[in-house]
Amino acid sequence: MKRTTARELAIQLGFAAAANNMDVSDMLNEFFTLEHYESLEDEGELYSEYPDPKQMDYIRRLVALTAEKREEIDGYIERYAKGWKISRISRTALAVLRCAICEILYMDDVPNSAAINEAVELCKGYDEPETVAFVNGVLGGFVRGELGEEIKIAELSETEIEETLGE
Numbered sequence: 001m002k003r004t005t006a007r008e009l010a011i012q013l014g015f016a017a018a019a020n021n022m023d024v025s026d027m028l029n030e031f032f033t034l035e036h037y038e039s040l041e042d043e044g045e046l047y048s049e050y051p052d053p054k055q056m057d058y059i060r061r062l063v064a065l066t067a068e069k070r071e072e073i074d075g076y077i078e079r080y081a082k083g084w085k086i087s088r089i090s091r092t093a094l095a096v097l098r099c100a101i102c103e104i105l106y107m108d109d110v111p112n113s114a115a116i117n118e119a120v121e122l123c124k125g126y127d128e129p130e131t132v133a134f135v136n137g138v139l140g141g142f143v144r145g146e147l148g149e150e151i152k153i154a155e156l157s158e159t160e161i162e163e164t165l166g167e
Contacts, residue, residue, distance in 0.1 A: 006055040007099065007118055008046060010062040015095035017067055024067040028060055066102040073101045080141040081134070092126045093135050100139055104147075112143055 013031060017024050030036060032051075040047035051059060066073065074086050077097050081089060089097070100119035103110040116139045123132045143149045 001049045001051050001055050003055075003058070004118060004122075005046060005049070006051060006059050007062070008122055009051070010059045010066075011095050011099050011122060012046075013059070013063045014066045014099055015091060017063065018070070018095065018098075019091060024064050028063060032056065062099060062102060062107065065106050066098050069102060069106065070098065073098050073105075076101055076142055076146065077138060080138045080145060082141075084134075089134075090127060090131055093123060093131050096123045096126075096135055097138060100135075101142060104139075104143065112147070112149060116140070116143065 013027065016022065017027055034050065037047065037050055077089070077094070078084070078086055086094065096119045100115045103115035104112050107115075116136070119139060120132060120136045123135045127135075
């Protein structure tokens, strides 16, 4: 299993936990029982390979940290999603944003540019191009504003990002 696949699993689990107001520890323990995971095999390629211990640790850390730091992360999202309230952002895009910001802030083994590019690429599989540009712009603004970094992100022009964010 690649890190991209593990990240997508983490995003889906974070989405499910937030949508259903579930205890993350219980959800992760139940989800990763071999029997349950194997039952998902027909759901798609995402579930074709059971995570190895390193991938499992990454998924568990990302989901748990995202849930633990959700309030703080949501504050950053609202700050950089200029003019957007959390409730107006699609739940999928919100799950992607939360995981990416969590990786940037709390997971030193993930380069910031990788977290952003992976988030944008994953978002492309779930949302419309406008939402992808929005996620790209929020993450770019977050990294510039909070970390003072300039990262070339995805293949969107500054004009597309500005138009999407209404700047």
